[in-house]
Structures are given as C-alpha cells and as structure tokens.
Amino acid sequence: MRARDRIGSQPQFAYLAPSASNHALDLALDNSDSKRIMEPALLVRDNRKLVYQQGQRGKQLRSLREADIVAIGDTSLLASTPSKSEDDFEASATYDQRLATARLARVDFIYSRPHAGRVAVELKLSAKHPSPSLVHNAFNQLRHAGVADLDRVDFQELWALTPDASTLLIWSDEGGEPTQYGLANVISLSVRSDAFSERAPIDTAYVQHRVDIWETQIEQLFQEITRWSIDDGCTVDSKSNVTMNEEMMQLFGVHPRSLPALRIKRSNKVIVTARPVGLWIIGAAGRVDLLMANASASLVNVKSFPSEPEWQMYENRASTPQALNKARFLNFVHENERT
Amino acid sequence: MKELDLAERAHAELDAEYARKEFRASSRGQINAEQRYQELRRINDSAYFLVIFGTFERYITQRAETAALARTGKQLYRHRRAWDTLIVDGEISTSFLNRVRVILDANSAEFGKIKGYYKVRNDLAHEGITARTFSVPSVVTDLRQAWRKMKT
Numbered sequence: 001m002r003a004r005d006r007i008g009s010q011p012q013f014a015y016l017a018p019s020a021s022n023h024a025l026d027l028a029l030d031n032s033d034s035k036r037i038m039e040p041a042l043l044v045r046d047n048r049k050l051v052y053q054q055g056q057r058g059k060q061l062r063s064l065r066e067a068d069i070v071a072i073g074d075t076s077l078l079a080s081t082p083s084k085s086e087d088d089f090e091a092s093a094t095y096d097q098r099l100a101t102a103r104l105a106r107v108d109f110i111y112s113r114p115h116a117g118r119v120a121v122e123l124k125l126s127a128k129h130p131s132p133s134l135v136h137n138a139f140n141q142l143r144h145a146g147v148a149d150l151d152r153v154d155f156q157e158l159w160a161l162t163p164d165a166s167t168l169l170i171w172s173d174e175g176g177e178p179t180q181y182g183l184a185n186v187i188s189l190s191v192r193s194d195a196f197s198e199r200a201p202i203d204t205a206y207v208q209h210r211v212d213i214w215e216t217q218i219e220q221l222f223q224e225i226t227r228w229s230i231d232d233g234c235t236v237d238s239k240s241n242v243t244m245n246e247e248m249m250q251l252f253g254v255h256p257r258s259l260p261a262l263r264i265k266r267s268n269k270v271i272v273t274a275r276p277v278g279l280w281i282i283g284a285a286g287r288v289d290l291l292m293a294n295a296s297a298s299l300v301n302v303k304s305f306p307s308e309p310e311w312q313m314y315e316n317r318a319s320t321p322q323a324l325n326k327a328r329f330l331n332f333v334h335e336n337e338r339t
Numbered sequence: 340m341k342e343l344d345l346a347e348r349a350h351a352e353l354d355a356e357y358a359r360k361e362f363r364a365s366s367r368g369q370i371n372a373e374q375r376y377q378e379l380r381r382i383n384d385s386a387y388f389l390v391i392f393g394t395f396e397r398y399i400t401q402r403a404e405t406a407a408l409a410r411t412g413k414q415l416y417r418h419r420r421a422w423d424t425l426i427v428d429g430e431i432s433t434s435f436l437n438r439v440r441v442i443l444d445a446n447s448a449e450f451g452k453i454k455g456y457y458k459v460r461n462d463l464a465h466e467g468i469t470a471r472t473f474s475v476p477s478v479v480t481d482l483r484q485a486w487r488k489m490k491t
Contacts, residue, residue, distance in 0.1 A: 129465075247470045270366050282388070282459055283477030289358070291365065296358035300474045314476040316355045319347055321480060 117154030124160045135171055135178075142173075207252040210305060211244065214279040214286060217301070217309050218259050221288065225274060228326045229264045232333070234271070237263040248280050264333075271337055285309070295336035299324055340486065342394045347479050350387035354380055354475075384473035385463060391475065392460045395482050396435060399489075403438035404431035406491055442489040449485035456481070 112118050122138045124130060130138075135158055142156040156173040169178040226236045238260050245256035262274040277287040277298075284300035286309065296316045301309040312321035313328055322328050357380045364372035408429075410422040425433050425441065435457060443450050456478060463469055 246472075273362060273365055278472040281472050281474050281477075282456070283474040283481065287472065287474050291358055291362040293362055293366075294359060296355055296362070298474060298476065300477050302477070314474070316351055316358065319351070319476055319479060321476065 119155040119157050120153040121157045121159055124158065130160045130169070139173060204252045204254060207248055207254050210279065211249060211254060211257055213305065215257060215259060217286065218276050218288070221299070221311060222260055222262055222274065225262060225329065228329055232330055233266065235265045237265065242275055244276065246278055246280050272333055290332070292333070292336045295332070297332055340398065340483070343391060343479070343482070346387060346391045346394055350383065350391070350475050353383050357383065381472055384475050385469055385471065387475055388473050388478060389460060389463055391479060391482070392456055398486065399435070399438050399442070400431060402489060402491065403441040406441050407431050442491070443485060447488065449488050452481045453485055
C-alpha cells in the first residue's frame with residue numbers, strides 16, 4: 001500500500017494501492033483528518049471482477065486502474081492538465097492559477113473514463129439503502145463542489161458501499177435507479193467510525209472455507225444417521241447427491257459443491273430421505289430435511305460458525321425443537337412409518 | 340401470541356403437504372416435480388416469515404406503547420421527559436427498533452436476532468421472492484424467546 005499525491009506532510013484522504021494482479025481496483029479511503037471523526041475509513045480491495053447480484057447477468061464494473069484516477073481526496077489538487085485551449089492565454093493563466101489552488105470540496109475522487117471524460121465520485125458508506133434525499137444531497141454536493149472548473153468534470157456519480165463492503169451501488173447523474181454490484185474478495189475493512197463495526201474480511205477463501213466445513217458437517221451427520229438406521233435394520237443408499245450453489249457462493253465465485261443425500265430403506269422400500277437444504281439459513285447455521293411419506297422434520301444447526309455443530313430437530317407437527325440423538329431419530333421414523 | 344401460533348401452524352401444515360409431495364416425487368425419481376416442491380416450500384417459508392414477523396411487530400408495538408404511556412403519566416417532568424418523546428397523539432411514534440428498545444435490552448443477544456430478522460423482513464418486502472432459505476420454526480423459537488425477555 002502506498003500513498004499517492006501527498007500534500008506536504010498532510011495525511012492523504014484517499015490513496016490507491018496497485019493490485020498484485022491485473023490492475024484490479026484497490027480503492028482505499030482513509031480519513032486521517034482527526035477533525036472528521038464521523039467519517040469512516042474503508043479499504044476495499046477487489047482482485048476479481050465485480051458481478052451483478054439478483055439475477056442480472058454478465059455486466060461487470062470496469063476495473064479502475066491507478067492511472068484512471070485523476071484526483072483523490074477532499075483536499076487534493078487536480079493532477080492532470082487543463083482541457084481549456086492553450087491559445088486563450090489569459091483564460092489559461094487564470095485557469096492554471098485556479099487550478100494550482102483548486103480544492104475539491106467534499107468530492108472523494110475523480111477518475112477518467114477512456115474516451116468518455118472525467119467522473120467525480122462521492123463515496124458513501126451506508127448501512128442501508130441510501131434514501132432518495134441522501135442521493136439528492138450527494139449530487140448537490142457534487143454539483144456545488146469547489147472545483148475550479150466544473151467542466152473539468154463531465155459526469156458525477158454517487159457510490160454507496162455497505163459496511164461489510166459486499167454491495168456497491170452506483171448512481172449516475174443521469175438519474176434513475178442505481179446499478180448494483182456485488183463485491184468479492186474484500187481484503188480488509190478498516191473502519192474508524194462508531195457507526196460501523198470492524199469485521200473479518202469476506203472473500204472467496206472465507207466462503208470456500210465455510211462450504212468445506214459444511215460438507216464435513218454433513219458427512220459426519222450422515223455417518224451418524226447411517227449408523228442409527230443400520231442398527232435399526234435398515235439399509236442406507238448414499239449414492240444420490242444434491243448440488244449446493246447458494247447465493248453467497250455465486251456472489252464470491254465459489255464453485256457449486258456436490259453434497260450427499262441419503263435414502264433410508266426398509267425391505268427395499270425408501271422410508272426416509274435426508275437432504276442438505278442449505279448452510280446460509282435465516283434462523284439457523286445450516287439445515288437438513290428429513291422426508292417421509294407422511295411426515296417431515298428439519299434438522300438445524302443452532303451453533304454459529306466456528307463452533308462445533310449442535311443439531312436440533314423440528315418435527316413438522318411440533319414447534320419445540322429437540323436435540324437430535326439416536327432415540328429421537330428412530331422414534332420419528334417408527335412413529336411415522338406406521339401411519 | 341395467539342395469532343403467531345396460528346401463523347406458525349398454517350405454515351407447518353402447508354409445508355408438511357409440500358414435503359409429502361416432495362418425498363413422493365423423490366421416491367418416483369421425478370426430479371422436476373421434486374425440485375418444484377422444494378421451490379414451493381422455500382417460497383412458503385418466505386411468505387410465512389413475513390406474516391409471522393409482521394404479527395410479531397404488532398405485539399412489539401402494543402407492548403412498547405403500553406410501557407411508554409404508563410411512564411408519560413408521571414407527574415414530574417424530569418421523570419417523563421424522555422418517554423414523552425415517544426408518544427404523539429396518544430400513540431407510540433418511533434421506529435420499530437426503537438420500540439423494541441423500549442422493552443428489550445439493546446445489548447442482548449435477543450435484540451441482535453430481532454434486528455437481523457427485521458433487516459431480512461425489509462429486504463424481502465422490497466425484493467419480493469428471494470433466493471434466501473429459512474428455518475421458520477427456528478425464527479419462531481427466537482421470537483418467542485425474545486418475547487419472554489421483554490419488559491412491560
């Protein structure tokens with residue numbers, strides 16, 4: 001990580017670090033100004049292509065390269081040459097003079113689009129979807145920014161990042177709904193504001209690890225269920241499988257995973273199927289369904305990662321969970337096998 | 340929490356019906372039908388999550404309002420001035436999470452869970468059908484546990 005465009009000994013508001021690979025965007029906004037204690041600092045490093053969420057396919061945010069960034073920080077100077085005609089000497093001199101002391105009041109950074117002009121960006125961290133009034137105010141802020149010449153900026157954008165840096169919304173000054181991107185491989189989230197809490201980075205490796213753990217937990221659970229069933233005189237077919245491809249995996253580019261499913265048979269007839277439903281479950285840290293001809297139950301892990309799993313069983317007819325054990329499992333099977 | 344119990348039972352009955360059909364399709368090797376019932380169960384979970392949480396929100400509002408009104412009746416201004424800020428025209432008028440804070444310790448694990456479910460509820464309300472998967476009985480268990488800890 002290195003700082004760019006330091007102004008004397010003043011700490012930099014925004015600085016960039018070149019990625020180790022392929023000019024991906026490494027955008028770091030660090031408010032070192034102690035007066036602005038309410039501004040959070042955020043380091044986002046995306047080594048992968050950004051992908052759409054919510055079913056939109058294919059479009060990616062163009063990775064910004066360091067060379068694309070024209071100016072950064074609320075007190076930075078514009079680094080590039082003015083676009084006004086050099087023939088207009090008086091105007092140029094005035095322009096240069098203004099340029100030399102130009103201040104970007106409350107604009108976070110400016111980048112250039114190849115063959116398309118310059119874009120001034122206001123970056124916000126927002127715990128929730130920014131309200132229309134916040135969007136409106138941000139664009140007002142951009143329009144009234146103390147840039148020497150607003151025609152040095154061709155477009156304005158508002159970028160809103162969620163605190164866990166998993167979602168980036170970009171509004172353009174043309175209006176309309178924002179474009180939404182999922183961010184992958186967030187390396188570090190260093191937050192200074194009390195409004196957000198520091199958390200471990202979420203990246204592909206983390207999601208991959210969670211999936212690996214889940215696969216192990218399923219295998220261990222199914223080994224136990226298999227043992228119980230065999231003890232009860234059943235046979236167990238574990239040849240079938242289900243594909244795990246949850247939203248988190250898609251967001252972070254983790255390959256789908258094949259997980260086992262069980263078919264428990266008595267006298268060669270399937271009496272119970274056991275199927276992993278998902279890891280990222282609202283209300284639980286994983287869910288497996290048991291299905292029978294006339295009944296069903298959910299096995300849920302009530303212990304969050306990284307604790308060892310604790311499985312509880314919700315029979316469909318009952319609302320109180322019971323700790324899963326051999327007796328309870330076989331009781332469920334026997335009761336509903338006969339009905 | 341009678342309405343919550345009713346909603347929970349309605350969800351369980353519909354889920355059980357879909358689960359039976361899912362099992363039948365699975366036993367017959369009818370993969371498309373099996374997947375369709377899995378999807379129906381997931382949509383059913385989302386829909387009843389909204390119903391159940393909406394019912395819970397109403398309970399919160401009622402209890403928080405009762406708690407706040409009881410305290411705005413105090414004679415001395417210094418005893419009621421903070422409570423007065425929550426009541427407008429005789430009704431509690433503040434955000435949902437603030438209503439929860441009136442009756443549940445905001446530092447508690449239960450508050451954290453309610454906050455998390457509230458976010459899911461808002462996302463669902465804006466997004467509609469979602470890819471999320473639920474354990475509705477687990478959510479109900481958490482809401483009941485939180486309710487038991489709430490003050491009057």
